[in-house]
Amino acid sequence: MVPVTVRRQARGERRMAELQDAAAAVFAEVGYEAATTNAIAARAGVSPGTLYQFYANKEAIAQALADRYLEQLREAHGSLTPEHADLPLDDLIDRMADPMVAVNVANPGFKALFGRPDMPEKLAIPTRNVHAAVFGRLDAVFAARCPDLDAVQRGRTVMVTMQLFGGLIPMIVAAAPDDRPALVVELKKVLRGYLAPMLGAGGI
Amino acid sequence: MVPVTVRRQARGERRMAELQDAAAAVFAEVGYEAATTNAIAARAGVSPGTLYQFYANKEAIAQALADRYLEQLREAHGSLTPEHADLPLDDLIDRMADPMVAVNVANPGFKALFGRPDMPEKLAIPTRNVHAAVFGRLDAVFAARCPDLDAVQRGRTVMVTMQLFGGLIPMIVAAAPDDRPALVVELKKVLRGYLAPMLGAGGI
DNA sequence: TGAAAATACGAGTGATCGCTCGTGTTTGTC
DNA sequence: GACAAACACGAGCGATCACTCGTATTTTCA
Numbered sequence: 001m002v003p004v005t006v007r008r009q010a011r012g013e014r015r016m017a018e019l020q021d022a023a024a025a026v027f028a029e030v031g032y033e034a035a036t037t038n039a040i041a042a043r044a045g046v047s048p049g050t051l052y053q054f055y056a057n058k059e060a061i062a063q064a065l066a067d068r069y070l071e072q073l074r075e076a077h078g079s080l081t082p083e084h085a086d087l088p089l090d091d092l093i094d095r096m097a098d099p100m101v102a103v104n105v106a107n108p109g110f111k112a113l114f115g116r117p118d119m120p121e122k123l124a125i126p127t128r129n130v131h132a133a134v135f136g137r138l139d140a141v142f143a144a145r146c147p148d149l150d151a152v153q154r155g156r157t158v159m160v161t162m163q164l165f166g167g168l169i170p171m172i173v174a175a176a177p178d179d180r181p182a183l184v185v186e187l188k189k190v191l192r193g194y195l196a197p198m199l200g201a202g203g204i
Numbered sequence: 205m206v207p208v209t210v211r212r213q214a215r216g217e218r219r220m221a222e223l224q225d226a227a228a229a230v231f232a233e234v235g236y237e238a239a240t241t242n243a244i245a246a247r248a249g250v251s252p253g254t255l256y257q258f259y260a261n262k263e264a265i266a267q268a269l270a271d272r273y274l275e276q277l278r279e280a281h282g283s284l285t286p287e288h289a290d291l292p293l294d295d296l297i298d299r300m301a302d303p304m305v306a307v308n309v310a311n312p313g314f315k316a317l318f319g320r321p322d323m324p325e326k327l328a329i330p331t332r333n334v335h336a337a338v339f340g341r342l343d344a345v346f347a348a349r350c351p352d353l354d355a356v357q358r359g360r361t362v363m364v365t366m367q368l369f370g371g372l373i374p375m376i377v378a379a380a381p382d383d384r385p386a387l388v389v390e391l392k393k394v395l396r397g398y399l400a401p402m403l404g405a406g407g408i
Numbered sequence: 409t410g411a412a413a414a415t416a417c418g419a420g421t422g423a424t425c426g427c428t429c430g431t432g433t434t435t436g437t438c
Numbered sequence: 439g440a441c442a443a444a445c446a447c448g449a450g451c452g453a454t455c456a457c458t459c460g461t462a463t464t465t466t467c468a
Binding site: 033034156157159160163164165166167168170171182183186187189190192193194195196197 | 237238360361363364367368369370371372374375386387390391393394396397398399400401
């Protein structure tokens with residue numbers, strides 16, 4: 001029952017968004033594997049059959065969610081381009097960290113989709129897209145800031161930087177809202193301590 | 205079919221170890237959720253019924269594995285105590301990082317058991333034990349090194365340090381063996397960059 | 409207005425998987 | 439050698455869950 005091409009009505013578009021919201025909520029609560037498609041449909045106030053009217057299978061919903069996340073990240077990172085490479089390191093770190101934290105806090109469901117050690121292969125594809133997009137951005141900025149750094153070491157640095165986010169952001173998201181600012185400060189300390197020797201003072 | 209007290213024979217002890225090995229292998233390959241008890245039994249060259257002769261359920265095997273991990277970590281961290289608090293920071297970092305990396309590389313199955321965002325509640329218990337053990341060790345060392353640091357900030361520092369391991373070690377384990385040394389260097393750069401301002405030069 | 413397309417329903421199906429149980433085999437003890 | 443306890447087997451039970459399908463309703467558009 002996978003409609004190859006369907007002329008969606010406005011109602012259909014709305015349902016798809018509602019189903020994505022429901023999926024995000026359920027994923028956030030019980031994780032991806034334990035989330036049942038029937039629970040997602042129920043959460044959206046819809047029958048199981050209706051869910052499958054719009055999404056071919058469970059993975060397809062997760063992919064839609066991952067794409068939405070990618071979009072949000074792209075927007076949020078709009079102020080992080082090679083042109084900003086000469087800003088003081090603290091500013092650069094703010095422009096990396098703050099949107100990342102904001103998007104993750106606003107979308108608790110996504111922690112269930114990313115950074116999982118064991119993911120169905122199909123889900124790994126949108127995950128890699130997000131990864132690649134972030135990697136590309138950081139790599140471009142680092143390259144602009146340090147043209148002399150060789151590509152291999154730069155790649156390692158970008159990879160490690162991304163893993164630092166991957167390691168610390170779940171902690172920040174899981175923390176009580178009152179505790180988050182202090183943890184964000186720690187995140188930035190980590191980034192500054194790691195990046196300062198390589199990216200130098202830059203700008204100022 | 206849960207034997208409350210059983211006089212294990214040598215054969216039984218051997219089987220239990222074989223089942224733990226098989227579980228570690230299967231967990232490493234497909235992750236915890238996707239691992240079937242029948243697959244674990246088959247991997248150990250044993251029938252499903254035999255598996256349940258020794259372990260009450262799937263969680264119980266995971267717990268046994270987690271306990272084994274905790275034991276290995278304890279041994280590996282033997283040279284990290286408050287008495288070593290005055291060593292140069294680089295030495296201290298070596299004593300934290302090297303055993304951590306070694307144990308994780310030697311036990312690829314455990315990455316499926318720890319650092320998961322969504323874990324069955326029962327499995328969270330041995331996970332917390334490991335967490336608490338590592339936390340206690342680091343906290344004691346940091347406290348000995350910086351008696352003036354207030355407990356709240358020290359706790360945050362320990363927590364962040366642990367998350368740094370949690371974020372970077374999977375990357376190191378997943379990397380080709382030839383690439384690992386360079387990544388361990390990066391891990392230590394991260395730790396040094398973050399901890400140096402707080403833990404100071406110490407010792408030397 | 410009427411028919412086609414899109415949306416919606418929800419009981420049901422097939423497959424999977426954790427776990428059991430009746431039965432047979434090996435090991436330890438007297 | 440005899441008896442009990444531990445070990446081992448593997449077909450299959452019960453529950454869960456992704457997904458289907460026949461049918462009913464709403465929307466679109468000529």
